[in-house]
Amino acid sequence: MIDQLYLTFLTGIFLTSALFYMVLFFGFSRKAAFLFFALFCISYAGKIVFAATLDFMDFGLTGEIENTAKGVAYYMGGVALVGFLLYEFEVPNRLRYLLAFVILTWIPYWLHWVSYALMFMPAALAITGYAHYHKKDGSTLALVGLFGLALFNYLDHEQNLIFLGFFIGVLFFIVCMTLSVGRQVAQQFRLRQEAHTRSERLENQLLKKSIQPHFIFNSLASLQELIDQHPTKASKFVDNLAHEFRMLNAVVGKTLIPIEEELSLCQAHLRIMEFRKNAQFRLEVVGVNGDEWVPPAIFHTLIENGITHGYGSKRSGYFHLQKTPLANGYCYRLFNDSEMANSDLNTNGNGTGYKYLEARLQENYGDQWKVHRGAVEEGWEVRISIFNP
Amino acid sequence: MRLLIVEDEDLIAQRLERLSRQIIGHRLQHLAVLPTLEAAQLHLKEMAVDLVLLDLNLNGKDGFKLLHQYTAQSFHTVIVSAYTEKAIEAYEFGVLDFVPKPFDLSRLSKAFDRYFDTDYRSLYPTRYLACKCRGRLELIRVSEILYCQGADHYARLFLRSGEEKLYDKSLNQLLPLLPPSFLRIHKSYIVNLDEAGALQVRGGGRYFFEMPNEVDVPVSRSGYKLLKSHLAR
Numbered sequence: 065m066i067d068q069l070y071l072t073f074l075t076g077i078f079l080t081s082a083l084f085y086m087v088l089f090f091g092f093s094r095k096a097a098f099l100f101f102a103l104f105c106i107s108y109a110g111k112i113v114f115a116a117t118l119d120f121m122d123f124g125l126t127g128e129i130e131n132t133a134k135g136v137a138y139y140m141g142g143v144a145l146v147g148f149l150l151y152e153f154e155v156p157n158r159l160r161y162l163l164a165f166v167i168l169t170w171i172p173y174w175l176h177w178v179s180y181a182l183m184f185m186p187a188a189l190a191i192t193g194y195a196h197y198h199k200k201d202g203s204t205l206a207l208v209g210l211f212g213l214a215l216f217n218y219l220d221h222e223q224n225l226i227f228l229g230f231f232i233g234v235l236f237f238i239v240c241m242t243l244s245v246g247r248q249v250a251q252q253f254r255l256r257q258e259a260h261t262r263s264e265r266l267e268n269q270l271l272k273k274s275i276q277p278h279f280i281f282n283s284l285a286s287l288q289e290l291i292d293q294h295p296t297k298a299s300k301f302v303d304n305l306a307h308e309f310r311m312l313n314a315v316v317g318k319t320l321i322p323i324e325e326e327l328s329l330c331q332a333h334l335r336i337m338e339f340r341k342n343a344q345f346r347l348e349v350v351g352v353n354g355d356e357w358v359p360p361a362i363f364h365t366l367i368e369n370g371i372t373h374g375y376g377s378k379r380s381g382y383f384h385l386q387k388t389p390l391a392n393g394y395c396y397r398l399f400n401d402s403e404m405a406n407s408d409l410n411t412n413g414n415g416t417g418y419k420y421l422e423a424r425l426q427e428n429y430g431d432q433w434k435v436h437r438g439a440v441e442e443g444w445e446v447r448i449s450i451f452n453p
Numbered sequence: 454m455r456l457l458i459v460e461d462e463d464l465i466a467q468r469l470e471r472l473s474r475q476i477i478g479h480r481l482q483h484l485a486v487l488p489t490l491e492a493a494q495l496h497l498k499e500m501a502v503d504l505v506l507l508d509l510n511l512n513g514k515d516g517f518k519l520l521h522q523y524t525a526q527s528f529h530t531v532i533v534s535a536y537t538e539k540a541i542e543a544y545e546f547g548v549l550d551f552v553p554k555p556f557d558l559s560r561l562s563k564a565f566d567r568y569f570d571t572d573y574r575s576l577y578p579t580r581y582l583a584c585k586c587r588g589r590l591e592l593i594r595v596s597e598i599l600y601c602q603g604a605d606h607y608a609r610l611f612l613r614s615g616e617e618k619l620y621d622k623s624l625n626q627l628l629p630l631l632p633p634s635f636l637r638i639h640k641s642y643i644v645n646l647d648e649a650g651a652l653q654v655r656g657g658g659r660y661f662f663e664m665p666n667e668v669d670v671p672v673s674r675s676g677y678k679l680l681k682s683h684l685a686r
Contacts, residue, residue: 277535278510278534278536281535281554281555282462282554284554284555285462285465285468285535285556286462286464286468287555288556288557289467289468290464292468292471293467293471339464340463341461341463341464342464342467343463372512372513373513374512376461376488376489376511376512377489377492
């Protein structure tokens with residue numbers, strides 16, 4: 065009677081664990097390791113059911129079929145264990161190893177050449193040992209779990225010291241692995257959340273900055289005048305506006321983009337402002353190979369700032385972007401021939417663009433960057449240095 | 454009229470100039486279009502202007518600066534801006550109208566109507582008047598004013614505190630900005646009805662308001678009619 069109670073209890077635990085891992089697989093992350101572990105738990109629940117005929121679960125099977133079912137559950141549990149460890153620790157060529165393991169153990173197992181423990185344990189220990197050597201997350205807990213499993217198994221089968229020792233060993237292993245997986249899930253969840261918030265915030269900032277209501281309203285007011293006075297130019301202006309918004313839309317969710325995309329975004333903005341300010345703006349680029357990647361809209365932001373603050377009465381503007389190597393990195397220098405003065409540094413609206421720039425640099429380069437800005441002879445410059453790329 | 458347009462975007466400046474010419478027609482005596490705050494400040498120092506169409510973002514600089522500096526001047530201001538969230542602030546400093554961008558001919562016409570219409574009263578009366586006092590600007594709460602007396606091109610403001618201030622606009626220009634409690638009861642007087650005392654009748658059917666500062670403010674015949682119709686409302 066006590067036996068029955070124990071066994072029912074254990075079956076419940078195994079099935080609950082299996083359910084937990086399946087929920088993880090479908091709800092959190094489609095990691096094959098979760099499925100293998102669920103299978104591992106199910107097979108042990110199956111083993112109990114077939115090994116010790118429970119009162120409430122009498123399938124009415126003959127002894128032979130029951131034995132076969134028990135064997136299948138046993139074998140499945142072993143394969144699931146090896147599969148779980150291979151996938152959890154991301155061993156290279158894991159699928160091949162798993163297949164090789166099945167092929168090598170299938171016949172010896174059914175012919176009872178070697179015992180269960182002697183087949184699965186060495187493989188499990190080898191994989192976990194490999195993971196521990198490579199300092200994989202959770203490998204220590206897995207080792208502890210496996211030793212517990214082996215120890216209880218030994219005490220039960222060889223020494224007959226502990227009643228149901230084998231299952232308690234499995235339980236111990238499940239607890240260890242759930243602890244390890246739980247920690248990983250929590251950590252992953254936190255990292256994912258953080259990254260998500262960060263990129264979401266920057267994305268938002270870029271959109272707010274580029275599609276500000278007053279940018280749109282001012283553009284629309286210019287467009288009205290073009291429609292009234294120069295209808296052909298109006299259509300071109302709309303094209304340019306659409307072009308800039310399309311490009312912004314394409315880069316907004318990214319953390320790095322090819323410099324070519326960034327430069328054409330800058331060009332699109334210059335074309336719009338040429339219309340609005342009835343001026344000529346030119347951008348010259350020097351020292352760029354074309355294979356560089358940069359955070360989205362950083363030069364765009366600087367050019368936008370330059371035009372807003374620096375070209376009150378001038379009818380032409382010249383922007384010069386130059387990339388130069390540094391001893392331990394490289395530097396982008398963006399110069400414009402504007403009337404911007406150092407006193408403009410903290411006037412309204414000037415700050416938001418730079419905050420965006422700094423946040424993007426931080427996101428991509430940690431603390432390995434520096435921004436310098438200020439008035440120079442005949443203009444204004446911003447230097448962005450990236451160290452140890 | 455003498456008009457000044459302060460706008461840093463060329464196309465919009467062109468639009469303002471074209472539409473303004475269309476609306477004002479032959480009444481336009483002088484027109485200047487300037488793209489920077491500094492140029493506008495210089496212009497206002499040297500030239501008399503009746504109306505300024507002002508953009509609030511001038512090459513990243515705050516157009517309000519012009520407004521704060523020159524609310525004491527004799528011109529009226531109409532803001533033309535995409536920053537609609539600043540409309541209330543603008544009205545508080547005594548602008549005649551706030552035209553949001555983008556705008557069309559009829560909307561701009563309305564702003565000019567307010568300028569030309571002598572009976573027009575702002576929907577959002579100003580809360581402060583900026584007065585030049587010993588060379589610097591002083592903001593005066595409109596609710597502090599008992600009455601205003603016209604004196605050529607400026608107005609004398611009599612305050613609850615007993616002080617008297619000079620304001621750089623004529624009564625004609627001042628009236629549209631004030632709350633409805635201010636009534637032009639005489640060619641030379643605007644009185645704040647919230648502060649006025651009893652209405653007195655003297656010989657010959659002449660009416661006076663007894664003000665808290667013990668001054669009698671005369672009410673003209675047409676002023677009396679206006680008062681009656683105002684109180685009947």
